[in-house]
Amino acid sequence: MTTSYVTSDELQNKRKKFIPRGVSNGNLNIAQKATGATITDIDQNEWIDFAGAIGTLNVGHSHPKVTEAVNKQIEKFLHPGFNVMMYEGYINLAEKLCEITPGNFAKQAILFNSGAEAVENAVKVSRRYTGRQAVVSFTRGFHGRTNMTMGMTSKVKPYKFGFGPFSPEIYQAPFPYLYHKPDHMSDGDYVDKVIEEFKDFFLSTVAPETVACVVMEPVQGEGGFIIPPKKFVQFVSDFCNEHGIVFVADEIQTGVGRTGKLFAMEHFDVVPDLVTVSKSLAAGFPLSAVVGKKEILNTAGPGELGGTFAGNPVACAAALTVLEIIEEENLLQKSEILGQKLEMKLRELSEKHEYMGDIRRLGSMVAVELVINRTDKSPNKDKTGEIIKFANESGLLLLSAGLKGNVIRFLAPLVITDEELSKGLAILERAFD
Numbered sequence: 251m252t253t254s255y256v257t258s259d260e261l262q263n264k265r266k267k268f269i270p271r272g273v274s275n276g277n278l279n280i281a282q283k284a285t286g287a288t289i290t291d292i293d294q295n296e297w298i299d300f301a302g303a304i305g306t307l308n309v310g311h312s313h314p315k316v317t318e319a320v321n322k323q324i325e326k327f328l329h330p331g332f333n334v335m336m337y338e339g340y341i342n343l344a345e346k347l348c349e350i351t352p353g354n355f356a357k358q359a360i361l362f363n364s365g366a367e368a369v370e371n372a373v374k375v376s377r378r379y380t381g382r383q384a385v386v387s388f389t390r391g392f393h394g395r396t397n398m399t400m401g402m403t404s405k406v407k408p409y410k411f412g413f414g415p416f417s418p419e420i421y422q423a424p425f426p427y428l429y430h431k432p433d434h435m436s437d438g439d440y441v442d443k444v445i446e447e448f449k450d451f452f453l454s455t456v457a458p459e460t461v462a463c464v465v466m467e468p469v470q471g472e473g474g475f476i477i478p479p480k481k482f483v484q485f486v487s488d489f490c491n492e493h494g495i496v497f498v499a500d501e502i503q504t505g506v507g508r509t510g511k512l513f514a515m516e517h518f519d520v521v522p523d524l525v526t527v528s529k530s531l532a533a534g535f536p537l538s539a540v541v542g543k544k545e546i547l548n549t550a551g552p553g554e555l556g557g558t559f560a561g562n563p564v565a566c567a568a569a570l571t572v573l574e575i576i577e578e579e580n581l582l583q584k585s586e587i588l589g590q591k592l593e594m595k596l597r598e599l600s601e602k603h604e605y606m607g608d609i610r611r612l613g614s615m616v617a618v619e620l621v622i623n624r625t626d627k628s629p630n631k632d633k634t635g636e637i638i639k640f641a642n643e644s645g646l647l648l649l650s651a652g653l654k655g656n657v658i659r660f661l662a663p664l665v666i667t668d669e670e671l672s673k674g675l676a677i678l679e680r681a682f683d
Contacts, residue, residue, distance in 0.1 A: 258293055274408075276301070276649060277642045284311035287666035287674075289647070298674035301647040302661040305471070305503045308530035308585075309575045310663035316533045316571045323567035332361075332561050339566030346573055347541045350512055353521040356544040361537065361561030365502035365528035366394025368538035369465065371555060372524050373398060376463035376496040378554075379546045384461040386495075388425035390473030390653050393465065393500060402465060405472065405653055421456045423448055425470070426482050429608040429619065430627060441479045448486065458493035463524075468514035471503035474652035475617035475659055477610055483518040490523075496546060498524045502538070503615075506530040507576050507664060510586040510613030517612060533572050535565035581664045588671070589614035592660050595675050599682050605633050606682075616660040617651065629656035637681045646677040 261280050279291040287310055289297045302308070309316065323339070332340050340361060348357035362368050373385055387393060387402040394400070395409060401416030403409050410416070424447040431440040452458045464486060470476040490497040499522035504514035506527065515522055523546060528538030536559075540547065576582065589611045596618050600606040607621035620637075622628040634656045641648040651659040662674070 255292075258291070261292075276638070277647055286310045286312075287663045287670040295645065297645050297647050298670055298677065299647045300641075300660050300662045300674055300678075301649045302530075302663050303534060304529070304649065305508060305661040306529045306534055308507050308581065308664045309533050309572050310665040311534075313533060313571075313575060313665070315575055316568050319567045319571040320535075320564055323564050326563075328564060329559065329562050331558065333556055333558075337563050337566075339563045339570065340561040343561075343566045343569050344539075346570065347527070347539055350573070351525050351527075351541045352513060352515055353542070357542060358544045358547040359539050359541040360547060360555055361539050361566070362528075362557060363536045363538060363559055363562075364394070365500075365526065365538050366396045366399045367557070367560075368502065368526035368528055368540050369393045369402070369498075369500060370396055370398045372465065372496075372498045372526050372540045373463060374555070375540070375547055375550055376498065376524070379549045380462045380494065380496060382460050382462040384419045384421060384456050386421050386423050386456065386461055386464045388466060388470070389422050390425060390427070390470050390476060391422070391465075391467055391500075392470070392472030393467075403472075421451075423451045423455075423464070425476070426478050427476055428479065429610070437479070441481050445482060445485050448482075448489070452489075458489075458495060461493070461495045463496040463498050464490050465498040465500055467500045467502075468504050468518065469509065469612050469615055471659075472651055474619065474657040475610060475615055477612050478518075480518050483515075483520050487520045487522070496523045498522060498526065500526050502526055502528045503661075504612075506572065507581050507585050508613060508615050508661070510582055510589065512576070512582065514612060514615075531572065532565045532568040535562070535568045537562065537565035537569055579665065585614040585664050588662065588664060588666065589616055591671065592616040592662075592675075595678070599679060603682055605630050614660070614662065614664060617657050619652065620656045620658065629654040631655040634658060640681040641677060644677050644680065646674050646681070648678070648681075 258280050281289050282292045283290050287299045289299055344359040347359040390404045393402040398417045400410050401420040424444055426444040487497050499515045501513050524540055524542035526540055531537050593611050596609045605620050606618055607624055607627055608619040610617055620630040620634045622630050634650050638648050638650050649659050651657045
C-alpha cells in the first residue's frame with residue numbers, strides 16, 4: 251500500500267488558481283511543521299526564521315507551554331462569544347494587560363482580532379472621548395489595511411494605491427529620520443528642526459483643538475525600523491497633553507518584548523494614554539488589544555465596541571501563557587542579547603560591503619539600510635531584493651521594509667538557539683557576499 255501525498259508544485263499551482271495574487275508570498279515553499287526558530291517544509295527542507303511571521307513569534311513557533319495551554323482551552327470550549335457569555339480568559343488577560351502597560355492610572359483593556367482593528371478602535375474611543383474628529387499619524391508610519399488605517403499609513407504602493415477614497419480628517423505629521431538629516435546639521439539641531447516642523451504642522455495643516463488623537467509607532471516598523479530621538483517622542487507626548495489630544499502608542503510590532511522592554515515607549519520615558527498591542531501577543535493566534543486610561547475606554551456605551559470573534563478564548567489562553575514565558579525565560583534580556591549579536595554581525599559585514607548604510611536597532615528590532623553609496627545614501631532597492639531572494643532560496647526567511655524598499659529587517663524569535671542563529675547568520679553572510 252503506497253502513501254499518497256501532495257507535492258509542493260501541486261500546492262503552489264493551487265495557490266495560483268484559488269488565492270488572489272494580492273496576497274504576497276516572500277517564500278513559495280510549503281510549511282509542514284515548525285518549532286523555535288526553524289520551519290520544516292513538506293519536502294523536509296529546513297528554514298531558519300528571521301521573519302517571525304512579521305514579528306508575531308517572539309516566543310517562537312509551537313512553544314510547548316503555549317501548545318499545552320491552547321489544547322487545554324480547546325477541550326473546554328472554543329468560543330461562546332464574549333458578548334453572549336463571558337469567560338475567564340478574556341477577563342484575566344485584560345487584567346494582566348492593565349498591570350504590565352506603562353502608567354499608574356486606572357486602566358481598562360478591550361480585545362480585538364488584528365492590529366488594524368486595535369488601531370481603528372483606539373481612534374473610535376478617542377473620537378468619542380474628545381468629541382473631535384481629526385486623527386494625526388506620521389510620515390512613513392504603517393497602521394494597517396482597513397480603510398481607516400490605510401489612510402493613516404504612508405506607503406502608497408502596495409498598501410493604498412487604487413483603494414481610495416480614504417476616511418477623511420486624517421493627517422500625517424513629520425517624523426525624524428536621523429540617517430537622512432542634512433549633512434551640515436548636528437543631531438540636536440536636526441531634532442529641534444523637526445520639532446519646529448511638528449509645531450508648524452498644527453498651524454498649517456490641522457488645528458490641535460480639532461484633533462482626537464495622535465498615533466505613533468515608537469519605532470516605525472514597515473517604515474524601515476526608524477527610531478525617533480527621545481526628545482521628539484517626549485515633545486509629542488507633552489504637546490498632546492497640553493492640547494487635550496489622546497496620545498496613542500501603536501506597539502503592534504514593537505510590543506511584547508521585541509525591543510528589550512515589554513513596550514518600546516518605556517525606552518522613551520513616555521506614558522501614552524492608550525496602547526495598541528497585537529502580533530506577538532498570542533504566539534500566532536489572531537488577537538489584539540487597546541489598553542489605557544479607563545476614563546477614555548469607558549466612554550463608549552454597551553454594544554458600541556467589540557466584534558464577533560474579538561478576544562477568542564483560545565487566543566486569550568495563548569496570550570496569558572506568552573506573558574508568563576517572557577518572564578520565566580528572561581526574554582527581555584534575551585532580546586537585547588540577540589539584538590547585540592545581530593548588530594555585531596551586520597557591522598562586521600559592513601566593513602566588506604559599501605552598499606550597507608545605516609545599521610540601527612532597539613533591542614532585537616534590528617535593521618540595515620542598503621544604499622548605492624554611503625556618501626549620498628541613495629536607496630538600493632535592487633540589492634535589497636537580491637539579498638532577500640537569495641536568503642529565501644537558501645534556507646533563511648528574511649523580510650524587507652522601508653518606504654523605498656531598501657531596508658532589511660530582522661524579527662527572529664527571542665527564543666532562537668545559538669545553533670539556529672549561527673545557521674541563519676551564515677546564510678545571511680553568503681547572501682551579502
